Amino acid sequence: MMIDTDTLETFRDIVKEVIKAENDALREEINRAVSPIHQMLEDCHDKLRNHEHELTALDTRMLAMEANCKEMSNRYEKLQLKIDDLENRGRRCNLRILGVPEGLEQGNPSGFIAELLYRVLGDGPNGLEKPPVLDRAHRTATRAAADGGRPRPFIVCVHHYQEKERIQRLAREKGRLEFHGKQILIFPDYSADLTRRRAAFNEVKVSLRQQEGVRYGLLYPARLRVSYNGETKVYSKH
Helix, strand or coil, rough: CCCCHHHHHHHHHHHHHHHHHHHHHHHHHHHHHHHHHHHHHHHHHHHHHHHHHHHHHHHHHHHHHHHHHHHHCCCCCCCCHHHHHHHHCCCCCEEEEEECCCCCCCCHHHHHHHHHHHHHHHHHHHCCCCCCCEEEEEEECCCCCCCCCCCCEEEEEEHHHHHHHHHHHHHHHCCCCCEEHHHHHEEEEHHHHHHHHHCCCCCHHHHCCCCCCEEEEECCCCCCEECCCCCCEEEEEC
C-alpha cells in the first residue's frame, strides 16, 4: 500500500511537533532542576567571598599580633636584663663562701666569717691587716645536709666594696684556701641567671686551659676575654 506525499508531509509535521513539545518539556524540566543548583552555587560563591574577606582580615590581625608579640618579647628580654642587672648591682658587695663546715659559726655568723677571712687571708705582707667589716653573713636558706654532707654556702655582704674586691684578689693569689683542714672557696655572689650565663663558658675555659700560650678571663657580666700571640678578643657567647 502506497502512502501519498501529503500524508508523509503531515506525518512529518506531527512528529516534529511532538519532538519539539518533548524537547520544550524536557528543557523546562531541566531548568527547574538546575535552577536550585545555580542558586546553591551562587550562595557558595558568596560564602567563599565572605570567607576570603574574613581570612584576609584574620591574616592582617595575625600579622599585627605577631609584630606586637615580637615587640613584647624584645621588651621582656630587655626588662629581664635590667632586672638581672639591678639584682647583681644589689649584690656587688656580696661574696659566696663554700666549704665551711656546719655549726662553727655558733650563732654569730658575721663575726665568725670576719675572723675566718682574716685567718685565711691575713698572713703575708699584702694580706688583711684586720678582720673585714661585714654588714651581714648567713648560710643559704636550704636544709642543712646530714653528717658528712656538703655544707651550705655562706652569703656574705662586705661593708666596703673595695675591701670585697681585695678579698677576691687575695683569694685568687693564694690559690688553695683551707680552714679546719677543709678547702674553702670564695666567689662573687651573682644572680642565678648571670651564674648560668657565665657557666655557659665552662667547657670553653677547660679547652683553653689546655692550650699553651693562651690567657683568658671572664669579664662582667658574661664575656670571655681570650689573649693569644699579642692579640685579644672578647666573646659574649660561646
